[in-house]
Amino acid sequence: MLLIPCPWCGPRDEAEFHYGGQAHVPYPEDPASLSDEEWARYLFFRDNPKGPFAERWSHAAGCRRWFNAVRDTSTNEVLAVYRSGEERPATPEPRPVFSARPGVPPLGEFEDEAVQAEGGPGGAAPSGVEGAEPLQDGTGRGGGGAAPISGSAAGQPFRHATRGRIDRDTPLTFTFDGTEYRGFRGDTLASALLANGVIHTGTSIKLGRPRGIFSAGVEEPNAVIQIEEPFPEPMLPATTVELYDGLVATSLPGQGRLATSPDPARYDAVHAHCDLLIVGAGPAGLAAAAAAARSGARVILADDQPEPGGSLLGTAEHLDWVQDVTRQLDAAPEVRVLPRTTVFGYYDDNHLLAVERRTNHLGAAASENVSRERVWRIRARRVVLATGAHERSLAFADNDRPGVMLASSARTHVNRHGVLPGRHAVVFTTNDSAYAAALDLASAGLAITAIVDTRPEPGEWADRARAAGIEVLPGHAVTGTEGGDDRLTAVTVAPYGESAGQRQFAADLLLVSGGWNPVAHLFSQSGGKLRYDETLGSFVPDTCRQQVEVAGSASGVMDPATVLAQGAAAGARAVEAEGYTPETPRLPAVPAQPRPTPPMHVYVVPGDTDAPRFVDLQRDVTVDDLARATGAGLRSVEHTKRYTTAGTANDQGKTSGVLASGVVAELLGVDISALGTTTFRPPYTPVSFAALAGRDRGALSDPVRTTAIHEWHVAHGALFENVGQWKRPWYYPQDGEDMEAAVLRECRATRESVGFMDASTLGKIDVQGPDAGVFLDRLYTNMMSTLKVGMIRYGVMCRPDGMVFDDGTVIRVAQDRFLVTTTTGNAATVLDWMEEWLQTEWPELKVHCTSVTEQWATVALVGPKSREVLGSLAPRLAVANDDFPFMAWRETTVAGIAARVCRISFSGELAYEINVSPWQALALWEAVYEAGAPYGITPYGTETMHVLRAEKGYPIIGQDTDGTVTPQDLGMSWVVSKKKPDFIGKRSHARADTTRPDRKHLVGLLPEDPGTFLPEGTHLVADGVLPSPPVPMLGHVTSSYRSAALGRTFALALIKGGRDRIGERLYAPVGDQLVPVTVAGPVLYDPEGARRDG
Amino acid sequence: MAETALTVPLRSPLSQVTDRLATATRTSGGAIRLAELPFLAQLNVRLDAKGAAAEAVGLALDLQLPLQPNTAVRAGELTALWLGPDEWLLVGPPGSERDLEDRIREAAGDEHVSVTDVSAQRTTLLVTGPRAHDLLAHGCPLDLHPRAFGSGRCAQTTLGRTQVVLVARDEPRAGFWVLVRSSFAGYLADWLLDAATEYV
Structure with a gap:
């Protein structure tokens, strides 16, 4: 926005x-x-x-x-x-483009020294090695030494005895694919399944191959499930579904299924404003928040997990620091922490949308009063994106079996959920990060059979793994996997790029790390530019015009101490720029890390294979598919994406996007840096339509405008028609009448005696000032300045192109004051139109326009007996025709209520419009009803109004016109002044196009069979036999009714040269029939106007 | 209308909703208070802010028309809301519209001043209580934080799917006036009651 x-x-x-x-x-x-x-x-x-x-x-x-x-x-x-009226200023410079990563070393520079955070002791041994000091500086619940798998955790064979942040005192029961399982509060559906030994969660969409849980977060491509109970919800990654008691879910081969019943939950939205929005509560985001928390700046910290910590929850490091910062944030009055909140869209001017999942995790226990999901519409002065990084996969043969998992995700499952995803793992990596995961997993009791590293010299991390008793195979790659439906059984390994020297390892888990992709989605949506980072082998945020900084691994920085320091600096810079004083937060001490070894950039694992090498698991797109795309001549990843569908599934290619770019680059023989990535578009993760709709659904989906008399209409059985946002009585059926019968009755009563309708919805504009007359002369086609005080004139407004735009009556209230009425749906447009001309073209005119639509309620009293009814209610009003002539108005008292009565008619009958305060309108209406009772006064609605006016040939602007119709086309040349030097539209009435003789004219149509009804919109043709197409069309029906007064059907139509065809027979194709019709003048009832004066 | 008001009672746009507003107020336990303030006198005043009329009208009303956009000035029973550089909404106690209009016209003399009685054009909702901000934030895109929209501020903006004039009352605790077109008042009341669900 x-x-x-x-x-x-x-x-x-x-x-x-x-x-x-x-x-x-x-x-x-x-x-x-x-x-x-x-x-x-x-x-x-x-x-x-x-x-x-x-x-x-x-x-x-x-x-x-x-x-x-x-x-x-x-x-x-x-x-x-x-x-308005000022000169155009010299065009200022656009906002500068600036670096979104001011704290990050320049392009490609590898950090070969671990950076020490402030106050860090350094030198402590890394975590994950049996018997070594734990990495964390406190005692988070995760981490810790090796522990056996607990065989007794409620039949959850893969549940770790001690690790994890689950609440073991709260067991939960859930059902997946018909089998009941147990889990704990704090599990995700995925982790609970893993605890029960279930990793296979479905089959793939196109190939039907078994697929398993691949990750531990939103990037999950495989484990997409359908929730069946308590309320059906399709296509959710099991890794993001918090477990609750009674959850029933099924695996999904492909598309999900929407609920067939309305969602009973509430959804809402909140607008929020802040000085600083921090997206992501991992180490960088928390450090940024800590720096800003006590500055007094308004800070929002949004994170998609139930608790802050981000990647630290997965590694179980620095958890007491996380707790400290969280406490600080909770205590800071201007800081709002939003857990379970995914920022999914980044729009103009730092407007970001987030969805907060408020009660989803409570299942059936959710309160009915609390919205299930809430959309946050956040306007931030500054934004720090600390969105982390997603681990990348690798394209090797049969890389899609259940049991293939991202290495860091396995670690997360252990430390967050206390679940071992398998018993015997092979690790396949191109970089250092998988070693820390492997060592930590080993310490948790997972047997690491081997670490397969594509790098010939993996360096210090490999030494450390070997020291822990793990075999490291440098310069090797995984070339294949074996397994059944349920899970992987073996992994084949060979020297990198070779087919000889294969070894096979028995394993039920293959942990993969192909490197890291900064989560640059939001940054890219903000308009930020990405650049290729040689070190990472991926794309990192570079520059942006918006006030955004990227911190932590989202910026491409992977070293923990740098991540923390960068986050703190970004938070401090942001609040400082907004005029607040940040503080230097305490950051956790990060122990020295082994000397890093640069990653190797591998996308496709080389080697001949017939087995598929999957790039996009969710779309079943393989390296071969991409090869077909490049073979077909496609040279851009945007095109290969569309050709293969890679990256178009509901995970939007989070694990596969950069991999696909890498594969395509290899296939084309170009550098990935030249190829780039596909565009990141909102939403970052799928958002339900219900959440986006919020409370704007059902009765609140669109405002309903009602008049002061609305309740009476409801109480008297009116059916309503929507006119703009107004609810107008359509007709008032009695005793089982259908619409046709009701409208014929209302019409007859009104023409023969008296009817009344609520005309309050007509737009009303008060026009005041000494130049009011001049102003209206320019707006209307006819002359308004000559109107006498006390009198009323009908007028038409055109656009500059000469086409009719609105019509209505103009009342001269005083010498310098008019009251203008507009059509119901056009009131705001006409007022805007007036203001536009006054403010931009005619600022010299002394005139002001004010909407008074709701200041007045209007009751139209119509029919030959209307004078009697009015007379009985307004004893002080002289109602005789000579005293109160047509197109005059009077101020008087009607039924004891101060009123302005206008003698105008939209039906051709003697009629009055009684205008009163809406505060007294219901009393007036009821008084009219009572006073009219002796005459059988009949309330009527818009349908009867339409019939009565159509019988008289009065057009409805917007129904009988469509923006291509001039007053002359309507047969209303009489309303176009010849005297005025100019008015809006005048010049266009002299254009060659508007003076063509074959323009469409508004005429009447009488079907030859008086019972035949022509649907509105019906075309008209010249001949009784349809020629072969294209059939020349002469025009179309704009209004069509059954007339009580005429005793037949009739219609109005716009027909080419229509006024010259009066009396001609034309044909209207209705279904298979060609209905013969006769063209008539538009005024079919009382053409001499005898009924107007009663 | 003064004479007839005695015989024909006035009905406000939200007269049918009074009970529901009161119930929400009661059950919220003080968190929010919702009520219609019906029949306030409201005059739309248009004049040249730099002209002689501005001062004359200010003197006659004993209230300076605010020149700062989106601010309100209150004096005694009168409140003047800035609606535009030459446009104000003058709000006074019920029934005072005639008298106010006369005073303004008299003060303006021959100056080009437009005064329009719009008392029934909008009705006024009182939204107060500790959760008033939160309630309005469900549908109002403006920053309503006291730093940004403190006492003396007013704005024409949107709330839910309708336009409103929003006024921050004198003390932060006094909450807001929400002036809404009478035909939209029923919708807005329904919207507010729905948005208040979590607070009642």
Whole structure:
């Protein structure tokens, strides 16, 4: 959501504004002197540049002022705003592009020295080695020494006896694919399945291959499941579903299934504003929050997990520091921590959307009062993205079996959930990070059979693994896997790039690490540019125009101490820039790490194989599929993505995107840096439509506008028609009447005696000022300034193109004051139109326009007996025709209520419109009903109103017109002034196009069979036999009714040269029939107007 | 209308919702208070802020029309809300609209001043209580933090799916006035009651 700075009100959401097209296109001084071509140029031609463009905007939902803005059409940046009438300022420079990673060393520089955090003791032994000091500086619940697998945890054979952050006192029962299992609070569905020895969670979408839990987070491509109970929800990664009691889920081969019953849960939204939004509560995000927490700045920290810690929860390091910072944040009054909250979209002007899962994890125990999910609409002065990194997979043969898992994810399952994903693992890596995972897993009791490293010299980490008794195979790669449906059984290994020298290891787990991809999704959505980082072999955030910094592994930095320091610095910089004083937070001491060895960039594991090497597991896209794409000539990852569907599944290629780029680069023989990635678009993770709809559904999906008399209509059985947002009584059926019968009855009663309707919805605008008459003369096609006080005139407004735009009556209230009425649906548009001309073209006119639509309620009293009814209610009003003539208005008292009564008619009958305060309108309505009772007064709705007006040939703007119809086309030349030098639309009425004889005219149509009803929209053709297509169309039916007064059906239609065809027979194709119709004049009832005066 | 008001009682746009607003207020245990303030006098005043009329009108009303955008000035029973550079909404006690209009017109003399009675155009909702901010934040895109929208601030903006005039009352605890077009008032009351679900 763009912020547009109103010159008066300051920055507001773009939704408050209306666009007004190119600025500085003044209305010609003398339109009459222009040629058709020059006039057309003014009407229809506008610049369309790329780059800075001066345009007009109206702060429509705010101060209603028109102003000008210079907007860069390629970036949407609003470069300048200035008031209407002011000169366009020199175009300012766009916002500068700046580095989003000020704390990060330059391109490609490898950090071969571990950076020490402040105050760190350093030198402690790494974690994960049996008997060594634990890495963490405190006693988090995870980590710790080796522990046996617990065989007794409620029949969960893979549950670790001590590790994990699960609540072992709260056992939960759940069902997956029909089998009941047990888990604990704190499990995900995935971890609980793993604890029960279940890793196979479904089959793949295209090939039907067995697939297993691959990760421990949102990047999961395989374990996508359907929740069946308590409420059906499709396509959720099991790694993100928090376990609750009574959860029933099934595996999903492909598409999910939406619920067939309405979702009973509530959903809502909140607008939030902050100085600093931090996305991600891992080490970098927490350090940033700690630096900002006590500065007084308004800080929001959003994280998708139930508790802060991020990757530290998975490694079980520094958990007491996490707890400390969390406490600090909870105590800071201006800091809001949002757990279970995924920031999924990053839009203009630091507007970010997040979804908070508030009660999903409670299952059936969720409170009905609390929204299940909440969308946060966050406007942040500054943003720190600490979104971490996703581990990358590798493309090797049969790399998709259940039991193949990302290395760090296995570690997360152990330390967060107390679950060992297998018993015997082979680790396959291209980089150091898998060693820490392997050592930690070994210390947890998982047998690490071998570490297969593609690097010929894996360095100190390998030494450490060997010291822990783990075999390391440098310069090797996994070339194949074996296994059944349930799980992997063996891993084949060979020297890198060779087929000879194969070894096979029995294993039920293959842990893979192909390197790390910074989670740059949000940064990229913000408009940030990525660049290739040689060290990582992936793409990292580079520059951006928005106020955003990226910290931690999201910026490509993997060293823990640097991550922490960078986060703290980013948080401090952000609040400092907003005028607050940050503090230097305590950061945990990070022990010295083994000297790092640069990763090797491997995407496709070389070697001949017939087995598929999967790139995108969720879409079943293999290296061969991508080869077919490049073989077909595709050279861009955007194209290979569309050709193969790689990266288009609901995981959006989180584990496969960069891998696919790497594979395509290899296939094309180019460098991956030249190829780039596909575009990141919101949402980062799928968001349910229910969450996006929030409370804008059902009765609240769109505002309902009602009049002061609405309850009466409801109580008297009215059916309602939506007109704009108004609910208008449509008709009032009685005793089982259908619409046709009800409308015929209402029409008959009104024409023969008296009817009344609620006309309060008509738009009303008060126009005041000494130039009010001049102003209205320019807006309306006819003359308004000559109207006498006390009188009323009907008027038509056109757009500059000469087409009818609105119509209504104008009342002259005083010499310098008019009351203008508009059609119901057009009131706001007409007022905006008036303001636009006043503010941008005619600021010299002394006139003000104010909406008074709801200031008045209007009761239309219609029919030959209306004078009697009015007379009985308004004893002081002289109602005789001579005293109160047609198109006059009077102020009086009706039923004891101060009223302005207008003698106008939209039916051809004697009629009055009684205007009163809406505070007394119901009393008036009831009084009219009572006073009319002796005459059988009948309430009628919009349908009867439409019939009565159509019988008289009165058009409804927007029904009988469509923006291509002039007053002359409507047969209303009488309403177009010949005397006025100019009015809006006048010049267009002289264009060649508007004077064509074959323009469509509004005419009446009488079907030859008086019972035949023509549906609105029916076309009209000349002949009784349809020629072969294309059939020349003469026009179409705009209104069609059954008339009680005429005793037959009739219609209005726009027909080419229609007025010259009166009396002609035309044909209307209705279904298979060609219905013969006769063209008639538009006024079918009382053409001489005898009924108007009663 | 003064004479007829005695015989024909006035009905406000939210008269049908009064009980539901009161129930929500009661069950929220003080967290929020919702009520309609019906029939307030409201006048739309248009004049040149730099012209002679501005001062004359200010003197006549004993209240300076605010010139700072999106601010409100209160004096006695009158509140003037900035709606635009030449537009204000003057809010006074019920029934005072005639008198106020007369005073403004008299003070303006021959100056170009427009005064329009819009008392029934909008009704006023009182939204107060410790959770008032939170309640409005469900549907209002403006920053309502006291730092950004403290006492003396007003704004025309959107709430839910309708336009409103929002006024921060004098003391932070006094909450907000929400002025809404009468035809939208039922929708907005339903919306507020729904948004208040978690607080009641």
